[in-house]
Amino acid sequence: MPITESDIRKIAQLAHLEITEEELRAYTPQIAEIVTYVEQLNALDTSAVEPSTGGLTPEGERTTADRADEAQPSLGQELALDQAPDPASGHFRVPKVL
């Protein structure tokens, strides 16, 4: 099923992106063309193939990422807030939610 402008509008909403009418007209055919291109994968029978999730190398998969459950030094409040656009009394301040 070809992608329509209303699909793109919905996807943009899901992705928290605001797009203009002009962008909508540009993106729709481009994304439709890319989706058509990637659908060439449907020609392959992959019913018996495991998806590649997890480690890409056997050595990577064998490497354990566990460590002792002990507190480690971290950034700290001051540094963590240092780059915030609107910090206030030790918090990240944002516009009203409701």
Place this chain on the structure above:
Amino acid sequence: MDFSEYSIETLRSRLSNGEARARFVVESSLDSAEKLNETLNAFLQIDRAGALARADEIDSSKNLRNAPLAGVPVAIKDNICVRGLQASCGSRILGPYHPPYSATAIERLQKAGAVIIGKTNCDEFAMGSSNENSAFGAVKNPWDTARVPGGSSGGSAAAVAAGIVPAALGSETGGSVRQPASLCGIVGFKPTYGRISRYGLVAFASSLDQIGIFGRKVSDIASVLGIVAGRDTHDATTADVPVPDYVGELAGDIKGARIGFPRELFGEGLDDEVRAAVLKTIEAYRELGAEIVEVELPHAKYCIAVYYIIATAEASSNLARYDGVRYGFRAEEAKDLKHMYRATRDEGFGAEVKRRIMLGTYVLSSGYYDAYYRKAQQVRTLIKHDFLRAFETCDAVLTPTTPTTAFLIGEKTDDPLAMYLNDIYTCTANLAGIPGINVPCALSSEGLPIGFQLLGAHWSEPTLFRLADAYERAHPFEARPRVHVASASE
């Protein structure tokens, strides 16, 4: 004094025997960065004060002076965190962001005495094959400033090609080091997945991303990899695999090495001059005593389709963190939180990043996950198996790096799919997690560089370097671009 033809080894010996001081080397690198940046737009930040202070520190400390990269100037792609410097990722959405910590690769480089002279321009969040997607303007190719340097690590590639630094870090998700290295006539390397820590590399597509290295010589890449490689507890995807002496393993004889030749990758879509030049390198290997064996990679042709599902899906998730709350840019005057998110992302992200976030959101959305993402991960397995099978009969597979030489700025910006096809020879390595290296081999009739790449099995970096180094010794690539330190200082 012009250091632009020095290998790291030569530079190090001049520095350690007192013929040159770190301050002098670093200052001349900074001078050329500042001077050539007007033409190339390769740097987003040049850290003169910090780099000179570090150089002085090296000159005045005997211990530091003996460190393996002491006084060697390097440039870092602007999506890798360096404490004290900016990290814009070529995007507006990071605003004035200065990371509070350094990437593990950076800490290791600095501990080894390397001096960071600046942060290099790149496609926004490393998404692009031409560097035209940077919010801060395109980088120009030093060979012809009307052309792209490739992407996404175009700034790092241009800085090395122009002779400003002997080595630079970039990042690879689908070819973003090898492809610009090819278009700029230098060596570009992508390691095995898990070889270099990604801690402090801004995430794009986590199952594909790796930090990569640019240099003018294979031995320089080997020197830098030996420093930055290895297990890091901050990155659970780094593997517990010993780091060999990459430099020590060079200069070996390659007689009897087996080079895999995948005939089907030399067909349609490949520029005639590039094909001829790369086929010549196969002959060159034969003359060096290697055996050429035909290999088949029947699923390689699906790599772009697989790549653009997996990379965009992972990107849509990774880039959800840019919401104007904790760091970077925030749009003003939004009436509530939801509108603040949307306005921030609308004003902060460029067109290609939005396109990929939407594509990724689409392929992961309810009802489509199995049809796209799962399917792509299955074909990814087939691509990986193709390579593993090929490596049963050969030590490395040789292919072109890019389908054409550097194209004109603006030539492909309106056609995203045509742009994506630039990665057709490179993105297989990212999907399979294997290492790859671009080596420059010829100039086209228009005077533009052509490169070939060698792809090896997981952890086969010593073999790849030995093979690449053997070619380089027999056929040194001596041409230099028009925009270059040597011509600028005349």
